[in-house]
Amino acid sequence: MSVLIFIDINEEGAVKKTSLEVLTYGARLAQQLGVAAEGLVLAPVKEELQALGKYGVQKIHQVQNDALAHFDAQVYTKAIAQVAEKTGATVIVFSNNTDGKALAPRLSARLKAGLVSGAVALPETNEGFVVKKSVFSGKAFADVKIDTPLKIISLNPNSFNIETGDGTATVVPAEVNIEVPRVKVVSVSRQSSEVPLAEAALVVSGGRGMKGPENWGILEDLAKALNAALACSRPVADAHWRPHNEHVGQTGGAIAPNLYLAVGISGAIQHLAGVNRSKVIVVINKDPEAPFFKAADYGIVGDLFEVVPKLTEAIKQLKG
Numbered sequence: 001m002s003v004l005i006f007i008d009i010n011e012e013g014a015v016k017k018t019s020l021e022v023l024t025y026g027a028r029l030a031q032q033l034g035v036a037a038e039g040l041v042l043a044p045v046k047e048e049l050q051a052l053g054k055y056g057v058q059k060i061h062q063v064q065n066d067a068l069a070h071f072d073a074q075v076y077t078k079a080i081a082q083v084a085e086k087t088g089a090t091v092i093v094f095s096n097n098t099d100g101k102a103l104a105p106r107l108s109a110r111l112k113a114g115l116v117s118g119a120v121a122l123p124e125t126n127e128g129f130v131v132k133k134s135v136f137s138g139k140a141f142a143d144v145k146i147d148t149p150l151k152i153i154s155l156n157p158n159s160f161n162i163e164t165g166d167g168t169a170t171v172v173p174a175e176v177n178i179e180v181p182r183v184k185v186v187s188v189s190r191q192s193s194e195v196p197l198a199e200a201a202l203v204v205s206g207g208r209g210m211k212g213p214e215n216w217g218i219l220e221d222l223a224k225a226l227n228a229a230l231a232c233s234r235p236v237a238d239a240h241w242r243p244h245n246e247h248v249g250q251t252g253g254a255i256a257p258n259l260y261l262a263v264g265i266s267g268a269i270q271h272l273a274g275v276n277r278s279k280v281i282v283v284i285n286k287d288p289e290a291p292f293f294k295a296a297d298y299g300i301v302g303d304l305f306e307v308v309p310k311l312t313e314a315i316k317q318l319k320g
Helices: 017-033 049-055 073-087 098-111 217-226 234-238 269-275 304-319
Strands: 002-006 036-041 059-062 089-095 114-119 130-135 140-145 151-155 170-173 202-206 229-232 259-263 280-285 298-301
Touching: 002 017, 002 073, 017 036, 017 049, 017 089, 017 151, 036 049, 036 073, 049 059, 049 170, 073 089, 073 098, 089 098, 098 114, 098 151, 202 217, 217 229, 217 259, 217 304, 280 304
Parallel strands: 002 036, 002 089, 036 059, 059 170, 089 151, 114 151, 202 229, 202 259, 259 280, 280 298
Antiparallel strands: 114 130, 130 140
C-alpha cells in the first residue's frame, strides 16, 4: 500500500514547483495513513531524482520511453494506471495544474476511483476519508468524502507549504506498456519568461489603466525589481497589448501567488475569480470606487504612472 505522487516535469526537464508542493503533501498524507510515499516520473528529467527524497518520498518509479517525451493525456493516463496497479497505490496525488486537470479525471474514470480536485488541506481520516476543497471560484470550501478503495486527489497550487528534510529517494525503473500516441507533435512553440506565471510567488498585473502597450515598461521594471512574473487582465490580452498566456481571470489562468499586485485593473468579478486565492492582494488605481479595492488587502489610490516608478525605486533602494 502506498500514496503515489505524480511528479510533473517541465519542457526543460526540471521538476515543477507545484510538484514539490505535491511531494510534501503526499509524504504527509502517507505518514498520516501509515503507508509508503512513492513518486512517479514519466517525462524525461535532467535533475537527480534521488534528491527529491528530502521532500519525504521514499521511492520514485521512473518510466523511460520516447513516447512520453511530449505530454499526451491519454498515453500518460494509461501509464499511470499501470504503475498504480503494480505498486498497490491506495491514494494518487496530482497538482491541480494544467496537466493534473487533464490526467486526474481520466484516471478516475479508468480506475473507478473517487476524485477530489482542488484540495487545499490534508484529508480528515478519523471518520472516513474527507477532503477539503475550494469551490465557487475560491469563494467557499466544501468537505467531500471519498468511499472508493482507490482515491485520487489533485492539490491546488500554492495551498500547501513545501517542507524539506534529510532523506534521499530510491529510483527504480518502471516497466509499462506504452501505446503509440494518437496525436503527433510536429512543433513546439514556447513562451519565454524569466518567471513562469503559474509557479510565480509574486505577480505584477496590468489592466486597461495602463492606456497602451507602450507604457508596459514601468510594470516590467517593477516586476524585475521584485523578481515577479507579469500578468494582465482580459481586455489587455484581447487588445493584443500583451500575449494571451499572461491573461489571468475566469477565462484565463487561475493563479495563487503570495503577492498579487494589480495595477490599473478595475476588478471585475471575472478577473477576481482567477486571482482571489492570492495570499495578499495590492491594488493601485486612481478610482477610489474601483471594485478591486473591496477584495484588496492593501490599496493605493493614485495615478499609477506616478506611483509605480516610485514604488520600483523604493524596492531597488530596499534591496540595494
